Amino acid sequence: MDEKRGMTLIVKTITRFTVWLIMLYGIFLIVHGHLTPGGGFVGGLVIALSFIHLTLAFGKSSQAKVPSEETSHILEAAGVLMYLGIGIVALIAGLPFLLNFLGKGTLFDLFSAGTIPLLNIAIAIKVSTGIFLAYLLLTHMGQVSQEEDQE
């Protein structure tokens, strides 16, 4: 563990306890999105917060396992393509776009409500990597003044 980068030792120790709590809470919000308030967007935000927590505490170029910039670009587009893909599968079969074609299951079950949990997961992937990418680029941009405006 590099002691010259990132924040002080106290912050680094506490981070190792709190980061997985935050990420677990985010995953809970995503997976129960069709039963309780929450859903893909809020869960994605909380997971992005856990990445930012790691990056702030340990410094950008340490061994913290957060997605790098190129990986974030690809994952972000993959989230949207998964969402559109679920809609287009319905279009190819001749049904209206975004039809709920999987089985609906019983009420209040975890694996119910058709395609809605899958859409939640797609949105969560997109939102978490998107906001983390925005944070990375905003901290780059103050120093290097030649990049174009990317979000």
Next chain:
Amino acid sequence: MNLYFLSFALFLVGLYGVLTKRNIVKVIIGAAIMGYAVNLFLIMVAYKSGATYPILLPGQEPQLMVDPLPQALVLTSIVIELGVTAVLVALAVKIHSKYGTLDLRKIRRLKE
């Protein structure tokens, strides 16, 4: 009825911030306050007196519930304002790196 006036008053506070402040960051915060005001207004449109939250829990019969449609509108509106605020902050960072200042009175290279 008084609560609707409060949300308009909050909107006017945000508008005052956008129009009169000199610092770019305060202008962005003013725009965000206007967004909060309109979200409050949308949620207040949904209220019915004596109703409960619109979530059906297991082992409960459906009762009189508040209107859930404006709550979906507010969620979408929050996401949109997040996108606009992100673009505004990115533009503010680039303006600072090009002009060297965040004072709006000095950022006037475009002629009238």
Next chain:
Amino acid sequence: MIAPYFVVIPLLTAFLIVIFGKKGERISGFVALIAAFTLLVLSLMLFPVIDSEGTIVYEVSGWKIPYTIALVIDYLSAFFVIMISLIAALSIMFSLKYMKKFTVNRGYYALFMLLLAGLYGVAITGDLFNLFVFMEIALIATYALVAFQGEAEHYEAAFKYAIMGAISSTLILFGIGSAYSLTSTLTMMQISSNAATTGGIYLLSAFFLAGFGLKAAMFPLHSWLPDAHPSAPSPVSAMLSGVLIKVLGAYAIIRVFYIVFEPSAIVNEALVVLGTISMIVGAIMAIGQKDIKRMLGFSSVSQMGYILFAIGLATPLGFLAALFHMINHAISKGLLFLDSGVVEENEGTRNMEEMQGLSDSVTRTSTLMGALSIAGIPPFGGFFSKLLIIVAAIASGRLVYGLIGLVVGVMTLGYYLGMLRRTFREKKTGSRLAFSIKVSLVILACLTLATALLMIPALKEGFLDKAVESITNREAYGLLFGAGD
């Protein structure tokens, strides 16, 4: 079944361009071009389909109508979809060679596709809040595209444009909230078939007029336009000035004030007066400009004043004139902005006093044709549309406004001739243009002549009259609510 492709294809293309990463830097332009031409072919098929099957009503996700978002394509929406696809395809063809001097081209094409998705969404949606969502998608793409050419003034212009856009979007959202609390539904067809929409309608009209008026560059909310439109790269300026202010401004005003709610006298008066003032202010400010693109921006304000004035007259002849002028202005102003990009490339400056006549004959001819079409010289299409606007003003009894329109038309001719004289001086050794740039300029220049053919009665009834009838026939729109089950 044709309706969701207009939104799905641009979104798919945008994110496919991003996911190819750095390897796809050179083919991103061609992918965008293929998508734009596919959409152009689809949009030309719309009129025959609506002729044979009636208005297209499409329910997203297969739910029934009051609970879902409906996509409704009637003749008015089809008219705007054709306009968007035409200008978009030609702009992308222009920008294949024009954008070679920038580095991050895949970001440009991805943002352009997102802008297209937002514009199509606004034109074909049948739900009031969905209009707001797609409008925001298009606007956020333009905030980033205006600042694309990383100079200092471009960031400042984009910031001011973004703040004013945020204020107007908040006002529109207030209006949508009030509309929901008055009618307890968001589907436009259901609001239109409900007769009880009076009482509280003045507050609604004020919110919507202020919000959509800022997007349409109506006086006094027009000051963002001469800063934002010159700062964008030229193909994006052509899209902004040719399509965005019409779809988000004039189309939204027509849809909300004349089809969803009943036409009211106070809104008509406001549109007539404010449109006339925009006409005059735009023309006066355009005369003294030295920067070529800023002058074109003020000219856009003035022509949008003509269009809003014609909409405010609220007669069938007025609507016909407004729609015809919209498509003429889209083609001519798009052509002029693309030309100004070529001129800036050749001369190295945008200041008209310092130009030295280095452009070649394709640029000179197409700029001449575009300028004459907007100024209203026969036999170009712009002459017929301006004549129709002035005739519609006189036919509904507003002689003073017709006279003002005539005087402003003469002023328009004046400043365009001044621009032509200063920009194109004695011809020196001409520079060579790339083939794709020449093709797009030539096609647009031919279209400025071809739209005059729309006045032939057979073509007029097949095309323009049907769009006008879908505006004036408000009950047919409300009846779609029961028929679409």
